[in-house]
Amino acid sequence: MKIPRRQFLQLSMAASTLPISSRFASAQSYPTRPVHLVEGFGAGGAPDVVARLIGQSLSERLGNSFVIENRSGATGNIATEAVVRAPPDGYTLLLVSAGNAINATMFKLSFDILRDLAPVAGIVRVPLVMEVHPSIAARSVAEFIAYAKANPGKVNMASAGVGSLPHVAGEMFKAMAGVDLFHVPYRGAQVFPALLAGEAQLYFGPLLSSIGYVRAGSFRALAVTTAARSPILPDIPTLGETLPGYEASAWYGIGGPKRTPEAVIEKLNKEVNDSIADPKFQARLANLGGTPLGGSPEDFGKLISDEVKKWGRVILAANMKLQ
Template sequence: MKKTRHAAVAALRPLAAAIALAGAFGAAHAAGYPDQPITLVVPYSAGGGADNAARIIAQGMGEVAGQSVVIENKGGASGAIGAAYVARAKPDGYTVLYDASAFSINPALRKLPYDANKDFIPVSQAVSVPNILVAAPGSPFNNLADFIKAARANPGKYTYASYGPGSLAQMAGELLKKDAGVDIVHVPYKGGAPAIVDVMGGQVDVYFANAASSLNYVSGGKLKALAVSSGKRMPELPNVATVGEGGIKNFDVVEWNGFFLPAGTSPEVVAKLQDLVQKALARPDTREKLSKLGLTPVGSSAADFAKFVSSEQQRWAEVVKTNSITVN
């Protein structure tokens, strides 16, 4: 019996040595991370809110790390195509997903080629940004109360735009429908730019537009701001009331962007990337550029971001179920 036990222990020694060697290699790899360019996959089109923020943060990350951070746009299916690409990538920290709120909405709406909870490691929330409920400059509505009053009096008459089925813009509109008790019609677009154009022209009545892509239009008088979706007023629009102030209680909707790595990435690399993101977001020049877009830098820990994403998934799953939302 003793010989058998000794033989088993001896047989395990090479495996233990291999595991120890792998751990040492992983630690050494993490110590030098990043020692080559990082590809930051943005699963949305160039020029959109997430892309604009990603490029600002990527520049800061590159300057902190002394390595280039290259943006690669892989749009489609509300971010699902780019997310699937990263889920299949080598988990070495050099292919990173920069996703937005749709990441937490998609699991409730779509059959995905990945598991949002199992195939990714949340690293850090990068920014948060309110949506602005906007209308055409010549719209008869001057605030949210005006719009709700008209919508209640005319069920099915008024429309709201979104930048795609399952987007946060649609979810905000659906939440408004539920909480305000109004019947307004969803008009989805293939991106925020065409949605804004049609709101400006009066082809659609209102739109919960990402502040990063609409603030300049509001400031320039090309769009009229009826309300902001966050729990607090935006410093850039101090005279525009929140949806909550407009009579819809507990309405606090913000777009968010964050960093994810493929499952299987070592904890050491996750920690290194988290630190890199936080240092980039702490740079005064990075913060100033983001602020001009109406974006609030966050830079949360991986643990806090994971909790936040989970809470967002639960919230939007409930709205999808309650409003019987589907996508084609």
């Protein structure tokens, strides 16, 4: 049977637009089943708290469950690989963090976070606290730098492990301040007992876990590491006030596998931004010591790319190696 040319062209055009229409309709109804939001650092920590906050909000806004899946191990790489290898349908998402940007240089990975992840939206940025044991007499960053220069190699700088955010933040401080500090890595839960005992005298600690010790006077906060002061510690200066250009922070956002439909990403981005704009949600972030991020998928992608470059330079300059 011979089909007239005009009818053939009409059928071809209809066929070519069908996938687009189908994808649009699918995005409009998304999600039709539970969505898994994977985080790679285990239950109870700041990443888990952020994941549950945004997951609850998205569940309420989109009318379907966002299930938080804890896949700890390999400094978040197990969770990340599971997501970038998942079907790109919007039903498996990753809580992306500063750790992902650090890991891009610290590890030989079978995936590329910039190539294999589709950024959705940033959620929150949280400072670290530059804190010292009371045995260190310094009461400002400038005084600490002077003390460290007078005592090269004698100040123990604790971290939560080689390549952790506290470690790379400390290495960047060492380079910018021109000081020689002795790095002592601990397993996460061991850091604060070591600091309390005076085994280590300096720590760039996450605000959420540090604030209680600072308020109790167990440690002295000299600075926060974000570009702006923290609303929780408004009297504590930023490191950048002494070392212009210094910035380090824990940050969290959402990403999915590459080739996730653009319409799904746009829908998720809108709902994340709407969540962040909610005063109740902002108050919950403030309890973490965090400030909202938000923005477009491109904004979040630029943050990830910039952080990969920044921490890559620090890691290579310090010749950091996994032990």
